[in-house]
Amino acid sequence: MGKQKKHPKGLMVLFFTEMWERFGFYLLIGIFFLYMTESKDSQFPGMGFSGVKASDIYGSYLALVYLTPFIGGLLADRYLGYRLSITIGGLLFSAGYFGLAINNETAFFVSLLLIIMGNGLFKPNISALVGKIYDSNPKYRDLKDSGYNIFYMGINIGAFICNFIAAYLRINYGWGWAFAAAGVGMLIGVIWFWTGQFFTDNIKMVDKVSPPTKDDMPMKKILYTLFLPAAVAGTIGWMIPGNIFSSDSTDAFIFFSLVVVIFYFNIYRTADKKEKQPIKALLAVFGSVIVFWAIFHQNGAALTVWAENYTNRQVPELLEEPIKTLSLNQVVTTDMREVEQTDLHGAPVLDAFGHPVTELKPDPYFDNLPKENWPETGKVNLISTELFQSINPGFIILFTPLVVGFFNFLARKRKKGPVTTPAKIGWGMVITALSAVVMILAVIVSKNGAVKASAGWLFGTYAVITVGELCLSPMGLSLVSKLSPPRITALMMGGWFLSTSIGNKLSGVLSGMWQTYDNKAFFFLTNALLAMVSVILIFSMLPWLNRVMKEYTEKK
Structure with a gap:
């Protein structure tokens, strides 16, 4: 009998829910940094934060x-079940998202809290x-x-199309309309679910729901031994x-995270003997892939600055x-305007009397463009910055069948069998280093x-x-599902x-250091070196990880 090839019907329900x-x-994410750093005096005002403050908020929010x-x-x-929680x-x-449509700093932070929850x-x-x-159902397990x-x-279909909607709405109608579109999309997702x-x-x-067993920690004890100490530590x-x-x-x-990390180690310490090794393997992988996210999520901060x-x-x-017809372009000018000078940390530079020091500058786009290359008309049409955020999800849509097909090909040809899930994660980190x-x-090349x-x-x-992401991120989800x-x-x-x-959070910290690097090549070199440290850790553990996965999944 041939292997099952048809996926469970529930996958499409979850697929489109997650898409929205x-x-x-x-x-x-595509407009977050841009919105925070947009002046309050613009036609469509933003928050007016400095780049350093915006990077800090960006990293904290994502964390x-x-x-x-x-x-x-x-x-x-333990209590709500999956469907009610979702x-x-x-x-x-x-x-x-609807709250972010209100251009107010209090509404801004309250709305971020709702999204975080x-x-x-x-x-x-x-x-x-x-x-x-x-x-x-056993017939589906090989397809996981x-x-x-x-x-x-x-x-990534959702991630790809959203930036075109965001660019059109925020350029033509303002930031609030773009945020409201996100709120509408999420409501569609809930209805579809x-x-x-x-x-x-x-x-x-x-x-x-899986009620706590006698070996599990009661919720009241979790409150006193985890959440309260974590809040105090934070x-x-x-x-x-x-x-x-x-x-x-x-x-x-x-400080907060250290308490949560200790909690996970305590789960390992108190687990049954048969559960210890898979939990230990998962914790080891969790620690190793931190660097991937620190590099990957610079797309909304440091790489947004590079694009902008x-x-x-x-x-x-x-x-x-076509770009003009779709209203996805920004028009910037070389007209000089008064701009406050700031230091490396985004703080205003003050004169001897405590007044902000200003200078006449054109749109920031022309800062590193020689004057001989400035447009004669004084105006230039630019592709909206957030559209660059669609490159990654667009490639995922294109590359996913190729990556899946490649690993299926290796599974058929390799004498040792398919490439293991931990090995895919390791190679994902190698490729991440190459992206830096x-x-x-x-x-x-750009001098x-x-x-x-x-x-x-x-x-x-x-x-x-x-x-690298396709080798690592979905495989991480799969690994958790297999070993938990x-x-x-x-x-x-x-x-x-x-x-x-x-x-x-580390991505925000690293992005906040952007201005401190005179030579930006060293900024990206830091990313590459961090990735290689993670590569060494994963491949040094690979034989043990493969053994644990094989032993546990056979018993499961």
């Missing part, structure tokens, strides 16, 4: 967005559900890796004089009419930003890191997102 959720999430799945996974496992999370998401309930549980519907790749395509279940019973069948990190790690928010996050100020975004003649090398070359770099360099680095003890699957999925959270 990621539509909103990545719409925000917290991926920290809360730890809590959301716990609540789903629904509540989706509604919180939508409320947060929504992601905590939504993200780990929809990912865990994918694994559950494959485990529910490819199922996660298909699911990952849904994520519930109506789609009428056509399949896969999802309802696996949505079972508060101490925020309030200590000066900074240990670049900013108050970073100190608070690191260092990349030639002038609309090619071939595309000028592409940007080093971009800096060299350290003295001339505008070709947009081809961004296409190149995103193409490379996309292959059934009673704590969502909780361990939360651990995967905790490692993502720490990496995301």
Whole structure:
């Protein structure tokens, strides 16, 4: 009898639900940094934050967005179930996006809090559900890796189309309309999630709450031994004089995270003997992939700055009419305007009397463009910066069938059998290091930003890191699903997102150091070296990881 090739029907329900959720999430990421640094005096005002403050908020937001799945996974496992958690999370998401449409600093931070809470309930549980519907029937289990790749395509279809919608709305109508579009998309996702279940019973069948056993820690004890100490630790990190790690928010996050990390080690310490090795293997992988997220999520900060100020975004003649027709272009001028000078940390430079020092400058796009190359008309049409955020998800849609096909080909040809999931993660980190090398070359060719770099360099680095992402991110979700003890699957999925959270915060910290590097090549060299450290760790553990996975999955 041939192998099962048809995926469970529930996959398409989860696929499109996740597609709409990621539509909103990545719409925000695409314009988040731009919105925060947009002047309050613009036609469509932004928050007016400095680049350093925006990087700090960006990293903190992404860190917290991926920290809360730890809590959301716990609540789903023990009390709410997956479907209710996903629904509540989706509604919180939508409320947060609609709140961002209000151009007010208080509304801004309250809305970010709602999105952070929504992601905590939504993200780990929809990912865990994918694994559950494959485990529910033995005939689907061999398709789990490819199922996660298909699911990952849904994520990236939403991520691809959202930036075109965001560019059109924010250029023509303002930032608020773009954020509101994200809220509408999330509501569509919630409606699809519930109506789609009428056509399949896969999802309802696996949505079972697992009450804590006598070996599990009661929720009250978790409150006193984890959440309360973590909150206290975070508060101490925020309030200590000066900074240990670049900013108050970073100190608070690191202190908070240390308590959560200790909690996960305690899960390992108190687990049954048969569960210890798979939990230990997962924790080892979680620690190793932090660097990937630190590099990958610079797309919304450091690489956005590169796209905005260092990349030639002038609309090619071939595309000028279509881009204008779609209203996806920005028009910038060489007209001089008074701009306050700032230091490396974004603080205003003051004169002897305490007044801000100003200078006459054109649009920032012309800062590193020689005057002889300024347009005679004084105006130039530029492709909107956020459209570059669609390069990565576009490549994922194109490359996913190729990567899946490549690994299927190796599975048929290799005498040792298929490439293991941990090995795919290791090779993903190798490729991630190469993506940083592409940007080093971009800096060299553009003479350290003295001339505008070709947009081809961004296409190149995103193409490379996309292959790395496909080897690593969906495989990480698959690995958690394979090695997690059934009673704590969502909780361990939360651990995967905790490692993502720490990496995301590091991405903000690294992006905040952008201005401190005179030679930008050294900024990207730092990324490459960090990635290689992770590569060494993963491949040194590979024989042990493969052995644990083989032994545990055979017993499962």
